[in-house]
Amino acid sequence: MPRTLTDAAAALAAGTTTAAALTEAALARIADPAGEGARAFITVHADSARASAAAMDALRAAGRAPSAYAGIPISVKDLYDEAGFTTASGSVALKGAPVAQRSAPTVQRLLRAGFVILGRTNQVEFAFSGLGVNPHFGTPKSPWDRATGRLPGGSSSGAGVAVADGMGFAALGTDTGGSCRIPAALCGVVGWKPTAKRVPIEGILPLAPSLDSAGPLARSVADCAIVDAIMAGEEDPVAPAPLPLKGLRLGLPRGTFLTDGMDGTVAAVFGRSLTRLSAAGAQIIEFDLPELTEIPAVNAAGGFAASEAWSWHRWLIAAKADTYDPRILKRIQRGERMTAADYVELVQARARIIAAAAGRTDPFDAVVCPTCPIVPPAIAEVEDEAAYNRINMALLRNTSVGNFLDRCSISIPCQAEGEAPVGLMLTGAHMADAHLFRVAAAVEAALAG
Numbered sequence: 001m002p003r004t005l006t007d008a009a010a011a012l013a014a015g016t017t018t019a020a021a022l023t024e025a026a027l028a029r030i031a032d033p034a035g036e037g038a039r040a041f042i043t044v045h046a047d048s049a050r051a052s053a054a055a056m057d058a059l060r061a062a063g064r065a066p067s068a069y070a071g072i073p074i075s076v077k078d079l080y081d082e083a084g085f086t087t088a089s090g091s092v093a094l095k096g097a098p099v100a101q102r103s104a105p106t107v108q109r110l111l112r113a114g115f116v117i118l119g120r121t122n123q124v125e126f127a128f129s130g131l132g133v134n135p136h137f138g139t140p141k142s143p144w145d146r147a148t149g150r151l152p153g154g155s156s157s158g159a160g161v162a163v164a165d166g167m168g169f170a171a172l173g174t175d176t177g178g179s180c181r182i183p184a185a186l187c188g189v190v191g192w193k194p195t196a197k198r199v200p201i202e203g204i205l206p207l208a209p210s211l212d213s214a215g216p217l218a219r220s221v222a223d224c225a226i227v228d229a230i231m232a233g234e235e236d237p238v239a240p241a242p243l244p245l246k247g248l249r250l251g252l253p254r255g256t257f258l259t260d261g262m263d264g265t266v267a268a269v270f271g272r273s274l275t276r277l278s279a280a281g282a283q284i285i286e287f288d289l290p291e292l293t294e295i296p297a298v299n300a301a302g303g304f305a306a307s308e309a310w311s312w313h314r315w316l317i318a319a320k321a322d323t324y325d326p327r328i329l330k331r332i333q334r335g336e337r338m339t340a341a342d343y344v345e346l347v348q349a350r351a352r353i354i355a356a357a358a359g360r361t362d363p364f365d366a367v368v369c370p371t372c373p374i375v376p377p378a379i380a381e382v383e384d385e386a387a388y389n390r391i392n393m394a395l396l397r398n399t400s401v402g403n404f405l406d407r408c409s410i411s412i413p414c415q416a417e418g419e420a421p422v423g424l425m426l427t428g429a430h431m432a433d434a435h436l437f438r439v440a441a442a443v444e445a446a447l448a449g
Contacts (some may be wrong), residue, residue, distance in 0.1 A: 001025055004125055005169040005223040006239060006269045009068045012060065019053035019060070019071025020168075023116050026073045029167045030118065036165060039140035040158040042078050043085065044119040049073065052116045059114070069226070070114025075162050076172045078120045079127060080104045080214075089205045090123040091154075092136050093316055093323040104203025106172065106214055106231040113230050118168050121158030125328045127174060127207045128309060130182045130395040131382055132157030135325050142186050142376040144421050150376035153186035153395065155179040156217065160187035163217045170218040170227045174303060176207045178235040178371075178399025180215045181411035184266040185423025186395075187370035190444075191217045191411045192224040192400055195431050199232045208308040210347075211403040221412065221444045225437045240434070242442035243365070246281030250426075251364035257293075258369040258398050269422040273414040273447055280446045285364065292355045295404055298349040301342045302334040310335025354405050354430075361429065366439045369398055369412040371423030398425060408433040410440045414447050 002008040002017065004343050027046055030037035037044075056071035065071070076082065079089040081100035088094045103111065110122050111117070124130075132154035133139045140161040142150040152161050156173030160183025163171050173180040175193040184191025192215040199214045206212055216227035222239035229237030236294040252274070253415065262270065278284050309332045321329060362368055372395050382388040402409035411423035426443060428436030 001166075004220045005069065005072055005218060005226060006362070008072050008169055012071055013068065019056040019116060020050070021246055022071065023049050023053035023073045023118070024077050026118055026166065026168050029165060033411075036140045036161050037167060039138040040122055040161040040165070040167060041119045042088070042090070042137050042158070043123050045117055049116050049118050052201055055446050056114050056116065058412060065114060067113040071116060073079045073116040073118050073168045074170045074172070074227070075111065075118045075121045075159065076107060077156055077159055077174060078123050079174060079205040080107055080116070080172055082107060082120070085120065086204050089126045090134050090137065091125045091324070093235050100203070102203070108229070109230050109233060110172075114319045121156070121162055121171055123157055123159075124155035125325045126205075126309070126313070126332070127155035127176060127179060128305070128328050128331050129392050130154050130178055131388065131392050132160075132183060132398075133379070133382060133388075134188070139379055141379070143188060144249065144376055149379045151186060151379055151382065152243070153183035153352070153372070153376070156183050159217045160184055160189060163187070163189045163219060170216050170223055171388045172231070173215060173217050174204060174207075175213045175215055175399075175403065176211045177396050177403050180213075180217055180408060180426060181371050181399045182395050183389065184217050184411040185413070185425075186376040186421055188413045188415065188421035189217055189219055190221055190224050190413070191423075192217070193409045194228055194232065195408045195433055198431070198433060199228070206308070206312055208304040209444065210304040210308060213403065221410070221437065221440045224410070228433070240437035240441045242445055243438045244281070245277065245442050245446055248282040248439065248442065249364045249369040250282055250284050250366055251361055252284055252286045252368055253289040253292065255288065258401070260373075261394070262370060262373045263375060265375050265420050266370050266373055270424065273286065274368070275445060277446055282446075284368070286371065287360065287364075289357060289360055291353045291360070292401060294349070294353055295401065298346055298353070301346075302338050303346065306331065306335035307338045307343055307346075308335070310338075312340065327385065350404060358429065366426040366428050366436055369425055371399060371425040372399065375420040375422065402427045406430055408436050409435060412440060412444050
């Protein structure tokens with residue numbers, strides 16, 4: 001069975017597999033009672049997926065496949081609109097709400113390319129946490145140490161587990177503070193956050209539109225690049241050509257929280273990865289980025305996430321507060337206390353910090369740091385509310401910077417076989433997505449080698 005989306009496309013073109021075979025294999029993994037499918041997916045579109053796969057096989061046989069990727073099975077996060085389904089965002093508060101009349105533009109583009117949608121993946125309720133916990137539909141386990149039961153990362157928890165476990169070749173996630181990259185890091189796959197304005201968020205239930213980004217998780221950088229290009233409406237998506245590593249300039253922030261507080265495993269794996277990249281010719285250059293220390297202070301009142309989430313949720317909370325996960329409810333309700341002046345000051349501070357940080361990072365091809373400072377904690381650890389909040393902040397700490405600075409960013413697995421999953425994160429400049437993909441392709445190859 002092909003491992004990556006690009007492998008699957010090649011196998012389909014060569015006639016060594018079919019869309020029906022790929023789809024049946026993915027559905028079997030989802031249905032396996034010994035696996036995580038029941039927790040990774042909220043809804044499975046088994047019948048429509050089989051029908052779509054059969055249609056793509058017939059079109060390919062007639063020489064009319066809509067793209068090279070026609071017939072490849074993928075999944076969508078539960079906050080993307082799909083025509084005929086309620087967009088519930090991992091919550092029961094929207095049970096019985098009207099179904100979507102049309103699919104989100106990103107979903108429409110993938111359907112036009114011929115992708116087969118397997119179903120809707122589980123997530124943190126209303127996407128408001130980096131842990132991956134969902135008390136309504138269950139919490140899927142990270143592929144690492146399933147006996148213990150480790151957090152999958154969130155909010156795109158089901159997406160990360162689905163991709164890692166072969167339940168489709170890619171998964172659509174969203175990323176407001178790390179929700180594609182955190183589950184990618186904790187599940188050992190690749191997660192991509194585009195520059196927000198490149199990919200439409202229309203038809204996606206919002207968390208914080210000032211920060212929301214729509215991106216894929218997949219098993220390679222090339223796969224993420226292809227799906228991202230289709231989501232963005234680009235023509236003729238192709239795998240990025242890796243840049244030469246020799247002379248590549250990777251900025252490593254000095255004296256900031258990005259590289260502080262790593263657990264022993266992350267520190268060892270990240271350090272080993274930097275050594276390998278340096279030996280391959282990349283320049284690892286430490287530099288100062290003091291603006292990062294300002295971000296927690298300007299977000300202290302609740303930030304964009306709390307204020308903008310409260311704006312969307314206030315009427316639903318008034319009617320159905322008792323149906324929310326209490327921990328998510330508290331996070332949203334922080335926005336009620338923010339004033340208009342608080343919000344205006346936040347917008348102004350963000351613009352100032354973005355401009356100052358851009359000047360400091362201009363000399364680099366990307367900024368490098370660990371995606372998360374810790375390996376996947378046990379699910380049982382976050383049953384205590386204090387631990388829930390502490391671990392959540394630790395997981396979101398590094399990734400949320402890319403959203404605040406309005407940049408593209410990617411998490412690449414860098415652990416060795418058998419080790420706990422660790423993500424290496426590369427963050428590029430605003431609208432430098434194509435360049436970052438080429439950097440990431442080079443880094444991925446060096447780490448794999």
